[in-house]
Amino acid sequence: MKGLGRLLFGPHRSRQSARGAKTYAARLDSQLAAFEARFGGSTGEQGAVAPLTDSPVFLLSAGWRSGSTLLQRMVMANNPAVIIWGEPYDLALPIQGLADQFRPFSEVWPRDSDFAGPAGVDLSNAWVANLYPPAASFRAAHLAYLEALLAAPAEALGRSLWGLKEVRLGADEVRYLRWLYPRARFVFLVRDPLNAYRSYRQKLSWYARWPNRMVTTPYGFGAHWRRLSRDFLELQSQGIGLLLRYEELGEDATVARLSNYLGWPVPRPQEMQKIKGLDGKDQVRLGTVEAAILKRGAGRTASEFGYG
Numbered sequence: 001m002k003g004l005g006r007l008l009f010g011p012h013r014s015r016q017s018a019r020g021a022k023t024y025a026a027r028l029d030s031q032l033a034a035f036e037a038r039f040g041g042s043t044g045e046q047g048a049v050a051p052l053t054d055s056p057v058f059l060l061s062a063g064w065r066s067g068s069t070l071l072q073r074m075v076m077a078n079n080p081a082v083i084i085w086g087e088p089y090d091l092a093l094p095i096q097g098l099a100d101q102f103r104p105f106s107e108v109w110p111r112d113s114d115f116a117g118p119a120g121v122d123l124s125n126a127w128v129a130n131l132y133p134p135a136a137s138f139r140a141a142h143l144a145y146l147e148a149l150l151a152a153p154a155e156a157l158g159r160s161l162w163g164l165k166e167v168r169l170g171a172d173e174v175r176y177l178r179w180l181y182p183r184a185r186f187v188f189l190v191r192d193p194l195n196a197y198r199s200y201r202q203k204l205s206w207y208a209r210w211p212n213r214m215v216t217t218p219y220g221f222g223a224h225w226r227r228l229s230r231d232f233l234e235l236q237s238q239g240i241g242l243l244l245r246y247e248e249l250g251e252d253a254t255v256a257r258l259s260n261y262l263g264w265p266v267p268r269p270q271e272m273q274k275i276k277g278l279d280g281k282d283q284v285r286l287g288t289v290e291a292a293i294l295k296r297g298a299g300r301t302a303s304e305f306g307y308g
Contacts, residue, residue, distance in 0.1 A: 009298050025103040028172035036104045039135035048140045052151035057163030061110040062228035064167050065199035066191035067246040072165040079264045085158040091210040099176035173232035186241030188232035192307045193298040194226040198284050218290050222297020229301050
C-alpha cells in the first residue's frame, strides 16, 4: 500500500515540499524582503525606468458596490492633472499577476549560480540550463510595464499624475505597489457589507479572480469583503494608507482628511454632479437566511467597522 500511495500521490518529501511552498507563497512580505536583501543594491541598474510620477494614487475598496467610483470621481474633481484609471483590464489581473511573479523569491531562489557571469565568458562551454538575466532587470521590467500601461497613456492625455481604483486588490498587492513606488498613496474604502451586497445582488456574476473565482453567493461576497477589509485594517495599523467608510464620505471631517492626505481639495459627494451608472437596488429586502449567510461570510470584521 505504501508503494501504491507513492505512485498515486508522489513521494512524501515532495508533498511536504509542495505544502511548504504554498505556505511560503501565501504572503508577499517575505519574498519582497528576500529580494531586497539579496538584490536591492543593484536595482538602479540594468535599464531601470524613470517613473512619470513617484507618488501614484491607488483607490482600493473592499469589493463591489462600495462607492469606489464615487471616490474615484471625487479625487479627480478638483485636480485636472490627475487621472484615476477604473479597474484597468480587470479580468487580465495585471497587478495581481505581476505581484505573483515575486512569490517564489527567497534566500535561496534564484540560485546565485543561475545568473549570467561576467562579460566575455564562453557560455557554450558552461552549464546554461538555468541562465537568468540580472535580478535588477526583473524589477526594472515590472516598473516599465506599469509605466507603459498606466503612466504613459496618462501623460498622453496631459495628466502628470496617475492612479487607479480597484475592488480586488489586498495587502499583497499594496506591498508590491509600495515596493515599486515607495511614495505611492493608498486610500482604502469599506461599506456595510449588507448594503453593498443588496446593490450587488442582481449581478452575482463578477469575478474576484478570473476565471476561477466568480462571486455568485452571499457567502462568497461576504468572504471577499472580509478578506479585503481585514487587509485594510492590517495595513492601516502599519501606518499605510488612509482608511475610509463609505457612509462617512459626505462628512466634512472625512473630506478634510482625504484632501490633506492627497494634497489637493476634494469636494463632498453632495457637490458632485450625479452620473447614472450601473443600477443597484440598495433597498432590496433580504431574506433571513440570505442575510445570515452573508454575515457568516463577512464574519466579525463587520463589527470592527461598526456594522451591525
